[in-house]
Amino acid sequence: MPGHPRIGRVRPSYPTTPGTFQVDLRGLVDLLSRHxxxxxxxxxxxxxxxxxxAIAARRRLEPGVAGAVEIEVVEPADGPPTVVVTDNGIGLTGTELVELLATIGRSSKRGELAQHRDFIGQFGIGLLACFLVADEITVVTRSARDPDAQALCWQGRADGTYDITPVDSDLTAGTRVHLRARTGFEHHLTRDHVLALARRYGGLLTLPIRLGSVQVNNEPPPWDFPALTMEHGRESALAYASRVLDLDPLDAIPLHADGVRGLAFVLPYEPSPAARQDHRVYLRRMLLSESADRLLPDWAFFVRCVIDADDLSPNAARDGFIEDERLARVREQLGRGIRDHLKDLARLWPARLAGIVATHDAGISALAVHDDECLLLFADWLPVDTSLGRMTLGEHARRFGELRFVRRFDDFRQVAPIAAAQGRCVVNGGHVNLSTLLERLAVLRPERRISELDPTEIVDSFADLTAEERSEVADLVRLAETALRSHDVGVQVRAFAPSQMHATLVTNEDSRFRRQLDRTRSVVDGPWSGVLAALPTASAANSQLCLNVANAAVRELARQARQGSIMRVRRAIELLYVQALLLGHHPLRDRELGLLDDVVLGFVEDRG
Incomplete structure (x- = not known):
């Protein structure tokens, strides 16, 4: 066709028949070891x-067979150590040797996993891991499927070559694997090291495993301990945590989910809610990892668990589980089990739960800000500081019903002694996250009647003066207002407890902001000074010095004001004002620092 090049028949210089990928086995081994x-x-x-x-496969062929695994370590004086592992499992035929051991990624177990869940491995790369420590792998095997089967020897090398030969062997049905240490990896195949690894990975397997004359696995799994509601069962679990996890937990929690059993141990210290917890996980009693995460809900950051799973899918490295629907379902079930246990503690062992929350309250509070479930679970056990002492929110609800809190530490310091003298319980919401939690709890649990307390409400609760009392303090109020007018502070006189308190300074959020603004203006220059100068100044209506007529010193000042001792009363009022600022932890502005200096100097010179 015009405009199109002609396509001729050209013999290609490359193969046109289907081919297979070539694998650099040593490069693949290096990839496995590093990643x-x-x-x-x-x-x-x-x-x-x-x-x-292999033994599980043979038991389906011969249900009565007694499985066993034997490990031998040979440490010659003039060469690298060798490890030999022998099992009496299903064995392999010649065809299986070619298909399974010589083909990377293929597994005899893959097709059977849909029907059988008693296999641990799901990847045909298990034997490949042996190349991490050996340059050559020798497998001697005899198939149990054929009573006349000949023993075969497969030798695979790290350069990707292998050969298969028939051999005379005393091996009955089963498989024997020989590994000789690579240069630089001798330590990994020494007897003591192999024994420690066999106990670590296979210590809880039900099949007998022996290294020479030593029984490797003779310890019961922790999830088979007696019921944790029984004291000796709990003590056994705590002893296991101390011995295996190097942990002295506050409590042990039984865990049960679909195909999963185990224990959760409450940490004796407070970790960060964002910290990753290293959980110990087994797959059909074979250790997969000692540092798995994402097994529990985020709110359960205060526990470390040991679990054994039947049906969860291991990842490629077999050091954790694949994130899928089954794991999500198990995670939810385990979290529910932990919650139920904590509820049981609240009912049966409240002191134990109180100790747990007391240790982890900061982290629990931080998580509860974003997790309503966590907040509702732990709310009643969270400790708070109040004007009547430290107590839990649950105790507060039982004793007082309605909960009033102040948002700032300084407000709490100001109102706490007054509220305590009146028998009122005010909660200090100045701790990190506490005000936010209380506001959220007020929404989730409206029957708790939780609300913020404005410090001015405390003054409004003070007893009003009688007409006679107002007349007696009128001169004092007039002198005090004159003395403090330049400080934008109003004055009132009330009677309140405790009588030892001369006065209290009542502020609100706006007056605190303006006070901080004035203080900042005094130390800032340059372009920002003009910006700050344009902002409004403090208003006298926002701060009130409330003098306590129940205090003997204040009554004496009222008497001296009536007698005309103007300077002495003025100095005393200024001193009480600065004292109220300091007691309320309010920042002192330059003029108030100058006022304090002037008052002290006046008393020293006896100018009053």
Missing amino acids: LYRSPDVYVRELLQNAVD
């Missing part, structure tokens, strides 16, 4: 896993 497996030591786990799965 998939955390340590070369996982080779022991992979060998045990293959042995256990």
